[in-house]
Amino acid sequence: MTRVIGVRGDGTPWLHHVGRTSEVTLDELNQIEQGGHPRWLIPSAAASYPVLRRGGVRLDRCYDLAHAESVISAFEGTPVAGPASAPPTSLTLFTEDDDADAGAVAATQYADQQRRLAATGHADRLGLLIASDSVGALLAVEMTEAGIPWDAAIHDRLLTEALGVQTLPGARPSRLQELADRIIESFGRPVNPDSPQDVLAAFARDDIVLQSTRKWHLAGVDHPAVAPLLEYKELSRLHTANGWAWLREWVRDGRFRPEYLPAGVVTGRWATRGGGALQIPRRLRSAVVADPGKTLVVADAAQLEPRILAALSRDPGMMRAAGAEDMYAALATEAFDGRRDQAKVGLLGAMYGQVGGGAARPLQVLRDRYPRALQLLEDAARTGERGGVVRTRLGRTCPPGSERDPTPAQERARGRFTRNFVVQGTASEWAGSLLGILRQRLHRAYGDTDAARIVFYQHDEVMVHCDAALADDVIAHVEAAALAATRLLFGETEVVFGLDVRAARTYAEAH
DNA sequence: AGCCTACGCGCC
DNA sequence: AAAGGGCGCGTAGGCT
Numbered sequence: 001m002t003r004v005i006g007v008r009g010d011g012t013p014w015l016h017h018v019g020r021t022s023e024v025t026l027d028e029l030n031q032i033e034q035g036g037h038p039r040w041l042i043p044s045a046a047a048s049y050p051v052l053r054r055g056g057v058r059l060d061r062c063y064d065l066a067h068a069e070s071v072i073s074a075f076e077g078t079p080v081a082g083p084a085s086a087p088p089t090s091l092t093l094f095t096e097d098d099d100a101d102a103g104a105v106a107a108t109q110y111a112d113q114q115r116r117l118a119a120t121g122h123a124d125r126l127g128l129l130i131a132s133d134s135v136g137a138l139l140a141v142e143m144t145e146a147g148i149p150w151d152a153a154i155h156d157r158l159l160t161e162a163l164g165v166q167t168l169p170g171a172r173p174s175r176l177q178e179l180a181d182r183i184i185e186s187f188g189r190p191v192n193p194d195s196p197q198d199v200l201a202a203f204a205r206d207d208i209v210l211q212s213t214r215k216w217h218l219a220g221v222d223h224p225a226v227a228p229l230l231e232y233k234e235l236s237r238l239h240t241a242n243g244w245a246w247l248r249e250w251v252r253d254g255r256f257r258p259e260y261l262p263a264g265v266v267t268g269r270w271a272t273r274g275g276g277a278l279q280i281p282r283r284l285r286s287a288v289v290a291d292p293g294k295t296l297v298v299a300d301a302a303q304l305e306p307r308i309l310a311a312l313s314r315d316p317g318m319m320r321a322a323g324a325e326d327m328y329a330a331l332a333t334e335a336f337d338g339r340r341d342q343a344k345v346g347l348l349g350a351m352y353g354q355v356g357g358g359a360a361r362p363l364q365v366l367r368d369r370y371p372r373a374l375q376l377l378e379d380a381a382r383t384g385e386r387g388g389v390v391r392t393r394l395g396r397t398c399p400p401g402s403e404r405d406p407t408p409a410q411e412r413a414r415g416r417f418t419r420n421f422v423v424q425g426t427a428s429e430w431a432g433s434l435l436g437i438l439r440q441r442l443h444r445a446y447g448d449t450d451a452a453r454i455v456f457y458q459h460d461e462v463m464v465h466c467d468a469a470l471a472d473d474v475i476a477h478v479e480a481a482a483l484a485a486t487r488l489l490f491g492e493t494e495v496v497f498g499l500d501v502r503a504a505r506t507y508a509e510a511h
Numbered sequence: 512a513g514c515c516t517a518c519g520c521g522c523c
Numbered sequence: 524a525a526a527g528g529g530c531g532c533g534t535a536g537g538c539t
Contacts, residue, residue, distance in 0.1 A: 352527035
């Protein structure tokens, strides 16, 4: 019998069961949870689970009505704003309005969703997708709670080494100021290096006309300001995006705690809010340091998207290549006279919708040698260009075209989007499945303790902060989770989804 | 002052 | 002739 769980605006948990909604204590919830790990219905884990966690409750499984609604509506062709982007007021009905029986409303909505799921004819796959998004919603809360271990002193030292010393708040650090001075000196007049317009105008006065100040446009220009400008841009980026202000705002008690938005991206990828958590710069990854006695297990899926393409299309040659440890090298041996870079450029170009430039010839080779794989992408692109929708392996559906009268350029852009959607979205399902399976395995092995906690996840990469002595076991759990995710999505397949996985004290060393 | 867009760049 | 997908975020600069 289904149980609905939620939290009122005043923080009181409620339980809806056999037609009745009543207040419930955290102890009672824990007892029911321990008694058999039911699959709780929950209007929104993002809204309710943090309160339950603060009370020591750990849910194993749930069905998140907001995520389910997003998945089902998109499949039906009437997308709602995603659960992540929905403003808090839209949850009022379920969590804050004490007059309505929130439990009864949720139970009704669930029944309606089950009916609609059955009507799709794909209740099995969509059910897996909803389960995956739902466990992601639970884990997202737990990951924010755990936080990424972050050594502020190391971060500070890295900043000082790169940027020089901080002078006054709001002023440039010394190294950055020196570069700004050199830029001005090179132009012989005042220029604000932070202003693209200003920089373009300065170059124009020296008879150099640039399309933009992007670094790849600047790179080939012969002018004394270019070198300091490129260095300034790189360091300025570090200063503004992950400098001392970021450190003060985001790192507390040795932890960086971003807010995760599972399936916050249309393709199903996660997004984060605040702190730019999915863009932790490489040069700062040595500041991510395990606590004493602990280690970081970092696993990332190698060449995930091309392998996804092979498994989705079942192209025989592509699947054979995707059985190799280095898929690009295998493709190169088979079809590119051993030129690995050609295989990579071609395959990435095919998945992103590139048509010209250096990818043109490799693309033709791929079309000749791997027609089924390329056809899958071409079909997705054509569907998008015509205004249709495409779906991932588990049925996540892209939004319908938004233009009423698309220009040819807009049609092509949408074709590139739908072409990429099937691959990026299915890759996201594979990684999300791995994540949910890993969460369950770690909990069964170590319980709700700090012995092993998932602390970071981005697209095709997961980080576990665990007791150093458990590193090998945790690595085995990650590898088992990857195999299980592969079976879940593709059954028996020749395609190998390999992981680069290792344990180390810092993120920099483990990646 | 607050809001919005364009730009540019970091990550996958 | 060139033609690459998905994001978040800080700054500049223009608007109300």
